[in-house]
Amino acid sequence: MDLRTVGETGSTNTDLLALARAGAPEGTWLRAERQTGGRGRQGRTWVSPAGNLYASTLVRLTPVDPPAPTLALVAAVAMHQAISTLGPGQALQIKWPNDILSGPAKLAGILLERANDAVVIGFGVNLAHHPDGLERPVTSLAALTGTAPDPGAFLDVLADAFARWLGTWRRRGLAPVRERWLASAHPRGTALSTPAGVGLFEGLDETGALRLRLADGSVRVIHAGDVFLI
Template identity: 60%
Template sequence: MIHTIRSVTSTASTNDDVAALARAGEAEGFWLRAETQTGGRGRHGRAWQSPPGNLFASTIIRQRIGDPPPATLAMVAALALHQVAAAYGDASRITLKWPNDLMLDGAKLSGILLEAVGDAIVIGFGVNLAHRPEGLDRATASFAAAGLGAPDPAAFLEDLAQAFTYWVGRWRGEGLSTIRREWLLRAHAIGTPLRTTGADGQSVEGLFEGLDENGALRLRLADGTIHILHAGDVFLI
């Protein structure tokens, strides 16, 4: 997969722009980066603060016959982002949290948003390089605040595009089992206490028990039973 990167000074949302391009037939491997966004958003429509100095970029994957389930691209994107962040920062301080959060010292460093557009999946990345948002319901981190310096967003994206191409190739060539295994190697430890909120709004607490064969979260409850979460929010306790 050959990648091309277009950069703009400002836009409302790189995901919205790339979704429109996907509908118009833009090829897989295209990336759009904005220095800032006026209407950036995360999962469930949450506002995503977008100050200059951070990374805001989106890309396209075209679904092919034989591909693993498109939702598992969340783990592919997380693996690519982990690879680049570990190279720029301190790998020992960076972990993955289900389904696709990158954590630095246990605080949220980035967000990844997947949206289906016809036969395409648009994948948006927001990474706190120079700044971190405050006043949220979870701890946040940035490279700069963690004393790791603030990587140049354009250079960071060039490395991310290459890493993403590599992991998409493994996802297609080796299947979900490989991606699941590699994701778990970079995740917080088995037994980590978690609180989850499912699509129905129900909150459940338990211990991280890995992922099932489809990439869903396994949570061991106090009574020893296993709770499976296919979609929702996860918080470290």
């Protein structure tokens, strides 16, 4: 495992994608103390003041690995575990596929990007700060607990958790990751707003896709798109 830190960059995902194309190995991590061009899903801007975690890691896919999109669940359970370790006592939940919430408020997010056999996974965690005035509520560990862990120390815990869950995903497939994800997520029956409409959370299918029960009793399977708690 190779953990690198820079003072400032545009985006750790962009930088690590470039390193991947240049031959960087799996297990490379890049953390920035501050980002000037951080982004979330669908190109959204990710506000990046110093004191939070902005880090990306690289996975090199092999022909026998489970499907690459299921790495979103691997990343989610690893991040949930890391936050729970350093912010004990908080009622944290995973929201499909890989946001971490405290109540209705978003605490952390993940962005996966791929270039050939390289999957770069970016982690953003509000440790010391969180933005105000957004459409959806957000929070930080400092707001929840009164203190914020050092981002470098947080990365050590996260990198270890991710390595362990990545190993499980490779050795045993998606099933144990999916089981841990479900145990850490909002419960079945939670009302959700999705691209397929409003419905109730019915768990995940065997591929990690979201199962949504609609008002007419039918179940839709959602593979991508924004999902919000109601």
